[in-house]
Amino acid sequence: VSAERGGYPHFMLKEVHEQPKAVRNTLRGRVADDFSSVNLGEINLDDDFMKAVDRIHIVACGTSWHAGLVGKAVIEEYARVPVDVEIASEYRYRKPLFTPNTLVIVISQSGETADTLAALREVKKQGRRVLAITNVVGSSAAREADDVIITWAGPEIAVASTKAYTTQLAALYLLGIRLAHVRGTMDDARASEMIHALDDLPQVLEQVLDTAPQLESFAQRYVEATDTFFIGRGLDYSVALEGALKLKEISYIHAEAYAAGELKHGTLALITDGVPVIALATQPELYEKTVSNIVEVKARGAFVLGMTWVGNEDLEKTVDEVIYLPKTLPALAPILAVIPLQLLAYYAAVARGNDVDKPRNLAKSVTVE
C-alpha cells in the first residue's frame, strides 16, 4: 500500500472513495447560497443563445458517453431541448444534421481522446458552438472548445473511470438546471428542490460507500461467473450500461446491459440457472414495470441482486439480495446507483487477481484512433 494511493490498495478504490469530495468540488461556487439558482459564470453562453438552442448533440466515448446518456434525460426533462447522444467515433464520420441553433457538448475526462477531439474540430469547422465538459484544465478539449465546464474531480489514475463519471453527472445536472432556468421551463420551487438535493449529494454519497462490504461479499461468491446481465429502465438503463462496462473492463467477466423491457426480445434466451443479474429499480415511476421484468429472469433461474431506494422493502419479495440507496430525487439516482456497481467491478477484479488499475489491452486515454 503506497502513500500515493492514500492507504488504499489500488488507485481505483481510492478514487471511488474520493467521489463525495470530487462532487463537492464540482458543485463548489456553482450553487447560489439561497439554492435558487446555478452559477456557471465561466461559460460564455449568453442567455439569448441558451434560449434559442433548439437541439443539443452530446458527443463522447466510453464512460463519458454513458454520462451523456444521463445528461440527455436531464436536459430534455428540465430544459425541454431535444438531445442526441453520439459515440464520437461514429459521429465524426457521419454528416451530422444541424438545426439553426444546435449546441454541441463534448464530454471527455482527459480532454485528449482522439475521436472526441476530431469530432470537436469538425463541428467547429462547420461554425458550430462547442461546450466541453472535461476534468483537465488546459487539455486540448478545454483549449479548443468555445466554452468549458471543468469537473474538478482531481487526477484520475485508474484506467476504469469512476469519479470522473460522477462529476460529469454533477456538471450535467448543473447545466440542465441553468438551461432550464434561462428558458423558463422549470418553476422556482422545482429548481430549488433540485439544487438542494444536488447540494446534499456529497454526504449522501458517503452513505452509499457503506454498501462496500455487501458488494465485496457478492463479488467473492460470483467470481467464477462467465456472464452477467445488468437491467433497468430509463435512467437505470443508462447506469446499467456503465455498470456492465466497469465489470468488463477490470474483472474480464462478460457483462451485458439491457433495457429491462427489451429482455424478451432476445437476451432472455441467455438467462439460465444461477446467472447473476443486477437489477436497478431506483425510479418510482418505472418500478412496477421493472419488477415484472425481474420476475421474468427469476423464473429462468437467475440470481438477482436488486438495487432500490431505502424503505422500499417490497423488492425483497422478488430478488435474492437488495442494495439500498439513500433517498434522493429520482433524477439524481444515477450518481448514487453507479457507486455500488463500481465497487462490484472492483471487488470482482480483486477476487480474480487482476491488475485492477491497469487492465489488459486498455489505456487511460485513447489518443490515437
Ligand code: G6P
Ligand atoms: C478510455 C478510458 C475510459 C474513458 C474513455 C473516454 O477508454 O479507459 O475510462 O471513459 O477512454 O475517455 P475521456 O478522457 O474522453 O473521457
